[in-house]
Amino acid sequence: MREDSSQFAFYTQASIVNDGRKEASITTSDSSVEPADLVHCGSCRKLLQDPRSLSCLHSFCLKCLQQHIEYAEKGVTSLSCPTCSTETKLSSGGVADLGVIAFVSRQRNERQVRDKLADEDAKIMCTNCEETGDASSSGRLNEAVTRCFECDEYLCESCTKMHKTFKLAKHHQLFTFDELRSGKVPLSLLNQNTCKKHKDEILMFYCETCDVPMCSKCAVIAHRHPEHKQAELDNAAAERLSKTILELERESSQVAIKVDELIALNDELEQKLTAASAKALCGIDKIKSQFLENLEKTYKESIDKLNQYEDQKREILRKNLTKLKNDRARLSTSRMIARDVTQKGSEYEIAAVYADVTHSLKELSVQKLETPLTKLSRVIFRRIETGTPVINTRLFATEFMDPPLMKMNKVKEFGNLKNGRGIFWTETGSYIVANYNGWSEYHYHVYSDEGELKSTIDTGFRATGGGRESYPWCVVLHPNGHIFGTGKPQYVKEYNEDGTYVIRYSTWSPDNVASDADDSTVQGLALDKDGNLIVGNVTKKYVSIMKPDCNYITSITSMYVPIQPCFISATPLDNIIISSYDEERAVHVIDRTGKVLFTLDPPDEIPQKLWYPTGVCSSKKGDVFVANYVGKVGIYQYQVTPDDVWYIGCNTNDVTQPWGLALSKDEKKLAVVDNTRVKIFEINID
Known part of the structure; x- marks a missing residue:
């Protein structure tokens, strides 16, 4: 402008x-x-x-x-x-x-x-009288007789005379309606050419530097030579400017043609889009019909299978019940004879019935009682592809079986550890392992994907402070690139990517007591889906959720838990798994208030006294792996859903003292810290 x-x-x-x-x-x-x-x-x-x-x-x-x-x-x-x-x-x-x-x-x-002038009989009223309120004695406005184009006003006779007396309006051209109607005054001459800044000055010059017309005052004030190039605003200047405008206008004609072509193309594409959407809608309706048809078919098949399953199991239960009742009747009679004959029978009667009674009682012993249906198989829903086009629709088909057991084959083994504990599998494929050697060496070992030791991070109290004992326990790599770890002392410690120590943090109990105030021990450590630290205080039995941010940690919440949180894992449902190999020897799934949702009971083949659960980890599908390091040592699989949890089976026994567990990013491999070695297992569905 x-x-x-x-x-x-x-x-x-x-x-x-x-x-x-x-x-x-x-x-x-x-x-x-x-x-x-x-x-x-x-x-x-x-x-x-x-x-x-x-x-x-x-x-x-x-x-x-x-x-x-x-x-x-x-x-x-x-x-x-x-x-x-x-x-x-x-x-x-x-x-x-x-x-x-x-x-x-x-x-x-x-x-x-x-x-206005098209109708000669039309009356045009004075606009100046209308604005000033200067009407005739009758109270009506006066009829206009002239027009001032500079002021954009219609003037009556009185206002016309007054207008000519104003100093600022002396250059204004006033034309009567008769002159305008007669055509003697070309309307093209009615141009406002006075300066807006200097009302009494005519625009006579042109600033070529600023591309604006100007009056003589503007020429010496705002557009002074030689800073500004000036020229007279005459016909030659106007012709020169008009020539430039026309040249650009002619050049723009090609642009206009191209824009019109693009508009036409846009309209055509919009029509095609409408047609394609209508066609797709027909396809979607067809898919909907197929989907509902398949769903109804699957529903009927599922109901049939469920009824068949129920009838089959019910028949087994009925047969079992009949046999048990028969056994109970036979047992009652055998016991009655045994008691009576030994108390009231003669020597001959005892000897005569001895063989039958002892045979019957031995045959009905606890060891020989059979229970054909110890537990019902779980009814779950497995997703299947329908094969429908365009939309990848999934239907649910009923399968009467437990989730598949994932067998594990060892594909790699490395490391020279003394007391390996926690492990974290990074997104780049490297491993960070917590290890301590007696009372002198406390390190996190960083291994490459091939198992080569890349570096060690000193976690000892001399390097990081915080107590006489400082052996590491669990470790995670935060999305911000920093390493966080727990151990014997009461702190969570932070390290840079290169392993240099940054700072240490205290956990806070639900009662707002710092862990360094009561010499607690923190051990369990995991990351949730939001990048928050989940830290377990095993001394006071509580879990803290903490948010790290630029060498500072905010405590989000803390909750007391029923067992010592020695190892921790986050579930895809935003719950928390805690395990304790120590006094309680249990694994619990808790929510973020500390409420126990489920308990992962030991497998039937493992007595409670030999159940020492250590490391735990959870897949995105809800498969939970638990390490047991005493008795029947191995990795055991559970399935956790929003409504239930059940044991699947043992994945592998190819371990001796498993502690920390970690899944790879694609969840196709499991890393196990087997005390002195790191073992990598490939996961296969049995």
Whole structure:
């Protein structure tokens, strides 16, 4: 936008810089439609009233712009054109400071005058009397006889005389309606060519540096030579400017053609999209029918299988019940005879019945009692592909079997550990293992994917502080790249990626007591899906959830738990698994209040006294792996759902003293810290 106004330029004050506040926007019924011509408002579509032009050359009524600005927040610094969405900067005065294209203003004046004078019998009232309230003695407005184009006013005889006496209006040209109707005065001469800054000055010069017309005062003040290149605003200058405009207009014709082609192509693509959507909708309806048909079929098959399963198991139970009742009747009689004959029978009677009674009682011994149905197989739902096109729809089919047992084959073994404990499998395939050697060496060992020792991190109290004993227990690699670990002392310790010690943190009990205040031991450690640390205090039996952030940790919550949280794992359902190999020897699934949701009981083949669960880890599908390091040593698999948990089986016995467990990112391998070695197992569904 320019400083002055003529048929070659806009007039506006200097626009201000957008300060980041909300910009104003104008909404019309159809912002993509051009106005009928240059003299109609792009918003209300009526003849422009007190017009203002935007930087995109579209013009609007000042009142329309002000009304739309009222819907925006205060302090707007720009507005969006409703026709083309181009942003126009606003000065501190808002839309009122916007200028108008002089040519558009003249065209609008010509249209307005032409419309007003078209009917010779129509009376045109003085607009000056209307504004000032200067009416005739009868109280009615006076009829206008002249028109001042500079002031945009219709004037009566009285106002015409007064207008000619004003010093500021002495250069204004007043024309009677008869002169205008006669055609003696070309409307093209009715151009406002006075300077907006200097009302009594005519625009006679042109600043080629700023591309604006100017008066003589502007030429020596705002556009002073030699900083600004000046020229007279004559026919030659106008012809030169017009030539440049026409050349650009001719060049833009190719752009207009291309835009029209793109619009036509866009319309064509929209029609194709509509047709494709309709076709896809038909396909989706067909898929819906197939889906419902398959679902109904699967439902009926599932009901049949369930009824068949129920009938089969019920028959077994009934047969078993009949046999048990028969055995009970036989046992009662045998016991009665045994008691009576030994108390009341003669030697001959005892000897005679001895063989039958002893045979019957031995045959009905506890060891020989058979229970055909010790427990019911679980009824679960396994997802299957329907094979339907376009949409990958899944149906649920009923399967009467336990989830598959995952067999594990050892594919790798490495490390030279003394007392390996926790392990973390990074996303890059490397391993971080907690290890301590007696009372002198305390390290995290970092191994490559191939099992090569890459580095060690000193966790001893001399390097990290915090107590005489400082052996490491569990370790995780946080998404921020820092390593966090727990151990014998009461702290969670943080290390940089290169292994340098950063800082240590205390856990806080639900009673707001710091772990370093009571010399607690923290051991269990895991990450939840949000990157929070889940830390187990085994001395006071509570779990803390902590959020690390730039060498600072925020305590989110803490909850007391029923067992010592020696090892911890997070489940995909945002619950927590804790295991204790020590006094309770148990594994629990708890929520974030500490409530026990499920207990992972030891397998039937493992007595409670030989159940020493250590490391635990959970897959995204709900498979939980538990290490048992005493008695029947091995890795055992459980299935945890939102509603239940059950034991699946033993995955492998190819371990001697398993502690920490960790799944690979793709969950196709399991890493086990087997005390002195790290063993990698490949997981296969049996």
